[in-house]
Amino acid sequence: DAGITQSPRHKVTETGTPVTLRCHQTENHRYMYWYRQDPGHGLRLIHYSYGVKDTDKGEVSDGYSVSRSKTEDFLLTLESATSSQTSVYFCAISAGTGNTEAFFGQGTRLTVV
Amino acid sequence: EDQVTQSPEALRLQEGESSSLNCSYTVSGLRGLFWYRQDPGKGPEFLFTLYSAGEEKEKERLKATLTKKESFLHITAPKPEDSATYLCAVQESTSPPKLSFGAGTTVTVRA
Numbered sequence: 001d002a003g004i005t006q007s008p009r010h011k012v013t014e015t016g017t018p019v020t021l022r023c024h025q026t027e028n029h030r031y032m033y034w035y036r037q038d039p040g041h042g043l044r045l046i047h048y049s050y051g052v053k054d055t056d057k058g059e060v061s062d063g064y065s066v067s068r069s070k071t072e073d074f075l076l077t078l079e080s081a082t083s084s085q086t087s088v089y090f091c092a093i094s095a096g097t098g099n100t101e102a103f104f105g106q107g108t109r110l111t112v113v
Numbered sequence: 114e115d116q117v118t119q120s121p122e123a124l125r126l127q128e129g130e131s132s133s134l135n136c137s138y139t140v141s142g143l144r145g146l147f148w149y150r151q152d153p154g155k156g157p158e159f160l161f162t163l164y165s166a167g168e169e170k171e172k173e174r175l176k177a178t179l180t181k182k183e184s185f186l187h188i189t190a191p192k193p194e195d196s197a198t199y200l201c202a203v204q205e206s207t208s209p210p211k212l213s214f215g216a217g218t219t220v221t222v223r224a
Binding site: 031033035040041042043045050058090092094096100101102103104106107 | 144149154155156157158159200204209210211213215217
């Protein structure tokens with residue numbers, strides 16, 4: 001497995017509460033991504049980072065924010081969780097040069113009740 | 114507008130019955146096309162990258178091919194352990210290296 005750790009692996013939270021998911025890598029890869037996976041939609045990009053403090057939006061970024069203060073950590077925050085954000089969240093990393101394939105973490109299952 | 118469309122959505126095979134999965138894509142310029150395997154409750158596992166039309170990659174019973182509009186993942190003489198969801202993704206040459214995924218094909222191989 002690529003050195004990617006997501007935490008927590010499972011979380012149940014109430015509507016309106018803030019939630020932060022963490023992705024930690026040990027590969028020193030430049031690019032990090034947050035995706036969500038829902039039945040019928042496949043994997044959709046939320047936000048990505050191309051360096052420390054450098055981030056950009058993906059296709060489903062509304063309601064989410066991210067931060068990357070160190071190369072190895074990429075945080076995803078739901079400022080005020082809604083039921084529509086119930087999903088499985090995956091972090092991915094990529095070197096971004098040469099072989100550009102991305103490697104994925106094991107996922108975080110988030111349920112908003 | 115969907116960039117990546119996979120078909121069929123689901124495929125049930127008998128052990129040893131070879132078949133193919135399709136991934137059609139529409140991008141202005143292709144940097145790479147990627148195939149992943151995903152088992153239930155796990156993250157996607159990288160299989161192949163294809164960069165140009167005519168390219169082929171093989172791994173055990175899997176073979177991926179690429180044309181200018183689509184890619185095929187051929188499964189030869191599948192075994193039950195090949196049961197998984199297979200995901201296709203594209204990376205555009207004009208954008209940062211981010212992947213756009215299809216919805217996947219779920220393959221079930223019966224013994």
